[in-house]
Amino acid sequence: MTTFREQSPSTGPGPSSAPFLQACAGGTPERVPVWFMRQAGRSLPEYRRVREGVPMLESCRRPELVTEITLQPVRRYGVDAAIFYSDIVVPLKAVGVDLDIVPGVGPVVAEPFRTRADLDRLPPLDASHVPYVTEAVRCLIAELGPTPLIGFAGAPFTLASYLVEGGPSKDLARTKALMYGDPALWRDLLDRLARIAGEFLKVQIAAGAAAVQLFDSWVGALPAADYRALVRPASASVLGMVAKAAPGVPRIHFGVGTGELLADLGEAGATVVGVDFRVPLDEAARRTGGRHALQGNLDPAILFAPGDVVDARVEATLRAGRAAPGHVFNLGHGVPPGADPAVLARVVDVVHAWAPGD
């Protein structure tokens, strides 16, 4: 079941009994586990220090930097899982797509994808494309001890949106135009991206990641019927590759604004459904039919409220999370760059002080 244990170079007790993995498996560990999406990042002064002068994509290719950045929030907060420091476009860059991350803008693709010929720019990925990932994950496993490491990849729809738009977009109009206008090309594009994302996750698992999260950040922009017909099969393919290679490794699947899609995210093959802050966890449990552990979902904006409001909202989230078969506490979106680390530390304390039976 716990494939990762066999593959983990760690000689310690291993993370198999970790509260995070127990909750992912639908159990009720002694405490509710907590980590934060984007916990390794700009909100931390120690992150800003080590990133100084290092461009984003370069930082993802330096194993010692990836290791340090991934460990920072674990050290500071005592969170129950580490998330591999990477960027959603790293595997695309690794197979040769000409793109960069422009500060204040986001990923910019030199030649956006538009036609069938563009598919040739997406060859399959294997471990040899990303030796720095394997090396960083191995270092991390050795350092993390019993704390599980979550591998990370962007889902086909969200990857496609970056490739097709070429840069930031509010409405994903070009992506949708391709999706609705040339469904055959769209399917082939998503199929290539699914294989890249699946392999990227498998590389991380092979090196020791104990769980994975597949981010479909922008898929909330789609009506459910279109998601089901034109996107879910590709996400299912990614999650299926992971399940086949490492059946015991939990698969978390998350997107922003996906209240209408929660059941479908589960159906795509997730073990754990990540929930946006707009839908309370008890309602999310209902929508996912009680078939999946849930991850979430404190509104990140609450981090800017007074302490007593933070505490009350964290506790309300924990109470609602009881409806789920397994609850991993998280925010309902990434940590905002302006968040105060002291408030995040407070959240961890409140979650850890909570008795699951409270």
Next chain:
Amino acid sequence: MTTFREQSPSTGPGPSSAPFLQACAGGTPERVPVWFMRQAGRSLPEYRRVREGVPMLESCRRPELVTEITLQPVRRYGVDAAIFYSDIVVPLKAVGVDLDIVPGVGPVVAEPFRTRADLDRLPPLDASHVPYVTEAVRCLIAELGPTPLIGFAGAPFTLASYLVEGGPSKDLARTKALMYGDPALWRDLLDRLARIAGEFLKVQIAAGAAAVQLFDSWVGALPAADYRALVRPASASVLGMVAKAAPGVPRIHFGVGTGELLADLGEAGATVVGVDFRVPLDEAARRTGGRHALQGNLDPAILFAPGDVVDARVEATLRAGRAAPGHVFNLGHGVPPGADPAVLARVVDVVHAWAPGD
């Protein structure tokens, strides 16, 4: 019932029998009425021509320009309603808030709202603050003949978000921090904004607007429970002011990403609930309990798809709209600046060719 008729300076047949007003009232007119949010705007070459060199807020204060811009899409498309050309921040500027609309950025407030003392910067609005609105509406009524004019205002939450953030924001963190951190100040702020928005709509109705739309653009960023407790009362106050002053004037209420809030938007006192493109209209009819006419909800991204896809999606929207007691066809969000006017014209043709019994 049709207060606007008494107030309208038009001597023609008046818009009371207009398909748009019939649908708003829950009826089934001879054809499904259609208009587009942001139909008057950047997608039209004739708009770009008349706006050349004229800053946004100045254009809203020139009655002859407002009249021309409002009429442009009616002339070009033969849509079933005109929407008053204005901006959500116009009434704030009119009562003296120091703000401007920066091209490519959006509304920027010189001194963002943070404390109780800031409330003094929001005195009540009356018709004398916006003579250019009264004049423009009167001109429009004379020009429009039987085509109804929809008045326009931003709802208290969305207005507050601009005032508190001071500029564009992805996560409305400061707005939410104020809302969660100082609910008493928040309520007083929304109360002032409700009175301003309500009066702004009443000015438009007094001059002849036949319907109003209250835009709560960003309210989809809130969980439903918070919307209900901290926002809905203020929106209800705006819609209540309109209902009291002009009970026969339909009140449309819309926000982006409000799938979780549709019933609440109706409960706030809307006649017609505007539906975002993420929720099919038949499902929206279910969520609003069949108590409201619905407006919407073609995904604007579909405008960039091939013609046969556009046609099929328009027809699917029309079919789903049959579940609503009254359907006003619209997009599920504003017209994108890059949309092709020829495609919008095609949408109008398909809607108008559709027999409601098809």
